[in-house]
Amino acid sequence: MKLRMDHRKANPKALNTMMKLETFVKESGLDPILYELIKIRASQINGCAFCIDMHVKDTLKMGVSEQKIYLLTAWREAPCYTEKERAVLELTEALTLLSEKGLPDSVYQNVRSHFNEQEFVTLVMAINTINGWNRLGVATGMFPGCFDQ
Template sequence: MKVRINHQKANPEVYRTMLKLEQFIKSSGLDPVLYELIKIRASQINGCAFCLDMHTTDLRKMGESERRINLISVWRETTFFTDKEKAALELTEAVTLISQGGVTDALYDKVRSHYDESEYATLIMAINTINNWNRIAISTGMFPGCFDQE
């Protein structure tokens, strides 16, 4: 396997812009574990191996259990996620797959029962940011370990 281009080198401003989004989210007060759950679920849906590898590794380093990490894709069928986390994961799926039905009023109400307006806006930005990262990684041919030799 070979990376098509290294986007960081090809256009550093693209990378810096994405990092600014990451900094915004990290400074927003969004729970870091929840942000990793969002990143993993979107990356599963999008089929981004590079991001899945990165974010499951990051979540492990944060002390998350293997059980929860292994069951993110089937969060509906477990009791290992809080209702608040489940609302964010459901929103992640709806936004990532926006053309398949969008964010219904029922889902919006469910999410808003756990998050205020500002937090809702941050969740949307977090979901869009990982979707952007996924699209960059997939489009440029990134894969787990692709930069280990550089």
């Protein structure tokens, strides 16, 4: 495999902007494990192998069970997720696949039963951030280990 380009060198200001988004979410108070589940699920949908690899490794380091990570693609059928996690995963899928159905009111209401308005906006920003990273990764041809040389 070959990297199309190193976005970090091609446009450092763009990288800096993405890092600001990442910092905002990380400093927001969002549960770091929940954020990693968002990152993995969105990356699976978007087909970003680089991000899936990175965030699975990060999640394992945080002590999340392998079962919870392996079953993420089938979270609806897996009993290991809390209702709060399920609400966030459903929101992640809806916003990542926005053109398919938009954000159904039932998904919004379910998330809001677990999160206040400020937290909801933070979740949206977290989902936006990983979707941005995924698009950058896929567009530039990133793959696991591409920056290890």
